[in-house]
Amino acid sequence: MTRLNVDLLVLASAMIPVDPPGLVIRDGYVAVEGGRIVSIGRRSSMPPVSAEEVVEGRGMVALPGLVNAHTHVAMTLLRGLASDRPLDEWLREIWRVEAKMGPEEVLDGARLGILEMLLSGTTTFSDMYFHEDSVARAALESGVRAVLSYGMIDAPGWERDPDKTVKELREAERFIEDWHMAGGGRIRAAVGPHAPYTCSEELLRASAELARSRGLRLHIHLSETRREVEELRERAGEGPPSYLDSLGVLGPNVLAAHGVWLDREEISLLASKGASVVHCPASNLKLASGIAPVADMLREGVNVALGTDGPASNDSLDMFREMRLAALLQRGSRLDPRALTSWDVLRMATVNGARALGLADEIGTLEAGKRADLILVDLRRPHLSTQRDPVSALVFSATGDDVDTVIVDGRVIVRARRIMTMDAGEVVERASRAATRLASG
Numbered sequence: 001m002t003r004l005n006v007d008l009l010v011l012a013s014a015m016i017p018v019d020p021p022g023l024v025i026r027d028g029y030v031a032v033e034g035g036r037i038v039s040i041g042r043r044s045s046m047p048p049v050s051a052e053e054v055v056e057g058r059g060m061v062a063l064p065g066l067v068n069a070h071t072h073v074a075m076t077l078l079r080g081l082a083s084d085r086p087l088d089e090w091l092r093e094i095w096r097v098e099a100k101m102g103p104e105e106v107l108d109g110a111r112l113g114i115l116e117m118l119l120s121g122t123t124t125f126s127d128m129y130f131h132e133d134s135v136a137r138a139a140l141e142s143g144v145r146a147v148l149s150y151g152m153i154d155a156p157g158w159e160r161d162p163d164k165t166v167k168e169l170r171e172a173e174r175f176i177e178d179w180h181m182a183g184g185g186r187i188r189a190a191v192g193p194h195a196p197y198t199c200s201e202e203l204l205r206a207s208a209e210l211a212r213s214r215g216l217r218l219h220i221h222l223s224e225t226r227r228e229v230e231e232l233r234e235r236a237g238e239g240p241p242s243y244l245d246s247l248g249v250l251g252p253n254v255l256a257a258h259g260v261w262l263d264r265e266e267i268s269l270l271a272s273k274g275a276s277v278v279h280c281p282a283s284n285l286k287l288a289s290g291i292a293p294v295a296d297m298l299r300e301g302v303n304v305a306l307g308t309d310g311p312a313s314n315d316s317l318d319m320f321r322e323m324r325l326a327a328l329l330q331r332g333s334r335l336d337p338r339a340l341t342s343w344d345v346l347r348m349a350t351v352n353g354a355r356a357l358g359l360a361d362e363i364g365t366l367e368a369g370k371r372a373d374l375i376l377v378d379l380r381r382p383h384l385s386t387q388r389d390p391v392s393a394l395v396f397s398a399t400g401d402d403v404d405t406v407i408v409d410g411r412v413i414v415r416a417r418r419i420m421t422m423d424a425g426e427v428v429e430r431a432s433r434a435a436t437r438l439a440s441g
């Protein structure tokens with residue numbers, strides 16, 4: 001057998017490549033060269049390997065890095081704000097404080113959020129916010145993978161400001177020019193009209209055109225609350241999915257966050273258009289928005305990914321908690337333990353997220369040819385040590401704290417639960433100061 005010369009060799013007691021579904025490789029290896037997986041399999045069939053670096057994952061399970069498909073990561077600074085209010089009141093209070101946030105605050109908040117995500121096994125996140133350059137800068141320097149959109153709003157409260165339409169589009173284009181494919185393709189730009197109830201028809205149409213002409217994702221909030229759906233029905237005579245479709249927005253490049261209030265026809269419409277929905281269960285429960293029909297969407301063929309939403313409406317960026325909640329919620333609300341299996345939810349947090357972000361050829365599973373984004377979870381910890389089924393362990397017993405090692409693009413970013421690319425103490429300190437400043441002003 002010819003000898004493999006690689007940059008990195010990862011060994012683990014168990015490996016879950018995610019595709020094919022159901023496969024768990026006992027005593028596996030992953031060989032990485034130039035940031036890509038070049039070989040994966042059982043150690044017993046491993047070719048002779050010379051590796052510059054070896055990660056020895058004894059007692060650990062390796063899986064693809066998690067994909068947080070919807071967040072506003074800089075909202076780490078707004079945690080706990082208006083914590084017990086309904087979404088519209090909560091949003092007004094958030095907007096009042098956000099108005100005081102400049103690029104420096106967004107940078108501090110984004111660094112803190114990215115630190116939390118990397119330590120808890122998220123290797124890719126999809127974000128929408130203002131001062132998004134700061135999020136891009138934080139993502140670039142941290143080594144995480146990101147799909148970023150400048151969040152556009154030209155009609156808050158349904159009143160359009162025509163100057164704002166032009167300005168928002170110009171800023172979105174500028175952001176795309178500056179950041180798309182930065183960091184060797186690790187940073188991607190997307191087009192982010194905030195929602196049908198905060199964007200005019202003109203802005204929604206133009207956003208769709210911009211995304212299509214550049215081959216980018218379109219990231220939007222969709223049918224999050226019953227009230228927003230009822231208001232649009234009164235104004236436009238149709239619900240959000242068909243409204244967006246009539247404006248030419250819906251397509252396979254669309255990433256729609258929430259999808260809580262969807263009826264059967266709307267689910268079929270999303271499926272037929274190939275749009276992805278990002279389920280954000282903790283945020284939907286915290287803001288009392290409702291329970292998304294995830295099992296129905298999956299059955300109808302909608303690609304459903306998983307997200308935390310912003311850390312002010314969750315208030316965590318831990319995707320393990322999100323997986324557990326997603327599974328429990330579908331089962332309990334439908335009185336059906338098979339409504340969402342451990343495998344379903346693990347796929348939502350990995351390969352479905354990759355597909356939603358247009359990165360399915362690059363990440364989301366462990367297979368030769370893909371970028372090496374993977375994590376190791378320590379199964380020797382007390383609450384995981386007797387679990388016989390590693391997927392059940394990941395979904396129901398693990399938390400982000402059990403993540404030992406995080407690798408993005410073949411680079412070890414977290415080792416033995418310590419971050420290599422950031423000064424964690426300084427990041428926490430700066431963000432705490434910024435959060436205090438915002439709260440006191």
Ligand SMILES: [Zn+2]
Nearest residue numbers: 221257309310
């Ligand atoms: Zn959101």
